[in-house]
Amino acid sequence: MKSVTTFAELVLLTVILGISSVISAQEKPLPKAKTGAFWERVDFGGGLGLGISSGYTNITVAPSAIYNFNDYFALGSGLQYSYLKQKNYYSSNVFGGSIMGFFNPIEEVQLSLELEEVNVNNKYVDLGGNYSRSFWNTGLFLGGGYRQENVIIGGRINVLYDKDKDIYGSAFMPFVRVFF
Template sequence: MTKNCFLKESKSFFTLIAVFFSCCLFAQQDDLQSETENEFWRNVQFGGGIGLGFGSGYTDISLAPSAIYNFNKYVAFGVGAQYKYLKQKDYYASHLYGGSLIGLLNPINQIQLSAELEQLRVNVNLDGSNSNSQDYWNTGLFIGAGYRSGNATIGARYNVLNDKNNIYGSAFMPFFRMYF
C-alpha cells in the first residue's frame, strides 16, 4: 500500500467518522430539546366542567375548561375559562363569561387545598325591558379543601368576597374537580 493510498483511505475514514459523530451529536441535541419539551407537557393537566340544568321554564348551561401545571407533587398553578348561560322563561336571560387563576396545594396525597380568583362579566337581560338590563363584573375569591383520589377531588369552597350583590346564591359551594 502506498503512502498516498493510505492517506486517501485515512482521510475517507476520518471524514466518515466525523460525519457519523456529528449526526449523533445533532441527534442528541434534538433529543435534549424534545426531552425538555416533553418534561413540560408531562407536568400539564387539563380538566374542567360541563353543566346542564333544565327545569320548568329554566335553563342553565355552563362550560368551564381549565389547565394546570404541576411544579412538583405538592404545588400546581393554572388558568381557567368559564361561560354560563342562564334563562328563566318570561323573566330574564343571562350570559356570564370570564376567567380564573387556580392554585392547588397537596400537603398529603389525599388532601387538596385550593385558592381560585375568578373574574366574570355578567350580562342580564330582563324580558320586556331593555332599560333594566344589567352589565357588570363579578369577582370571587374561593378558598377550598377537598379529598383527592387519583385525578379527582371532591370538596367544598368558600367565596371570601361574597356580598349581597354576588351572582351565587351562597358563599359556600361544593365542588368536584378532575384533571387528566
Template sequence: MKKNSLTNLTFLLLFVFSICNVFNITAQGLNENKSKSDFWNHVQFGGGLGLGFGSGYTNITIAPSAIYNFNEKVSLGIGTQYSYVNQKGFYKSNIYGGSIIGLINPIEQIQLSAELEQLKVNNSYLTGGGSIKDGFWNTALFIGAGYRAENITIGLRYNVLHKDRNNVYVDALMPFIRIYF
C-alpha cells in the same frame, strides 16, 4: 375598573404561563437526560360542564381549565367559564370570565386550593313594558379544601369576597368536584 380588571387578569395569566416556562427551562438545564421539552408532561386538563333544565328554565355552563404540576405537591392553573341562564318570560343571563387556581397537596389525600375568579355578568330582566339590562363584574376569591383520590377531588370552597348584592353565587360556601386528566 371593568376594563382594568380584565386587563389585570389577562396580564396575570400571561405571567403565570411565563413562570411555568421558566421553571420548565430551568428544570431541563439541570437534567441533560430529559427530552427537549417536557412541559406538556406536567400539564393536566379538566374543567366542568353543567346542564340544568326545567319548566321554561335553562342553565348551561362550560368551564375548561388546565393546571401545571410543578411537583407532586404544588400546581398552578388557569380556567375560563361561560354560562347561559334563561327563565322563559322573565330573565336571561350571560356570564363569562376566567380564573387562576393554585393547588397544594400537603398529603396525597388532601388538596387545598385558592382560586381568583373574575366574571362579567350581563343580565336582562323582561317586564311588561320591555326589558331592564344589568351588567357588572363579579370577583370571587375561593379558599377550599377537599379529599383527593388520584385525579378527582371532592370538597368545599368558601368565597371570601362574597356579597349579598351583585353576586353570581347565592351562597359563599359551596361544594365542588374537581377532575384533571
C-alpha cells in the same frame, strides 16, 4: 322547595361520583415519566354543567389547565361561560377566567386558592318592560377537598362575597374537579 331539591340532587351526585371514583381507584395508573418535559406536567380538566326543566335552562362550560410543579404544588388557569334562562323572567350570560393554585399536603387532601373575574350580563323581563344589567364580578375562593387520583370533591368559600353585588346565591360552593 326548589333549593332543597337542588341541594339534594347535588348531594346525590357527589355520593355517586365519590363511589365511582373509589371503585375506579382500585387500580393505580402508571406513574408519569420523570423526564421533566413541560407537557408531561400539565393536566387538563374543568367542568360541564347542564340543567334543563320546564321553562328553565342552565348551561356551563369551564375548561382549565394546571401545571404540576411537583406532588405538592400546582398552578393553573381556567375559562368559564354560563348561560341561564328562566322563561318570561330572566336570562344571563356570564364569561370570564380564573387563576388557581393548589397545595396537596398529603395525597388525599387538596387545598385551593382561586381568583375569578367574570363579566355578567343579565336581562330581566317584567310586566312593565325590560331591564338589563352588566357588571364585572370578582371572587376569591378558599377551598379544600378530598382527592382520589384525578377527581377532587370538596367545597370553596368566596371571601369577597357580597349578597347585594354577587352573582352567586351563597358564599359557599361545593365542587367536583376532574383533571387528566
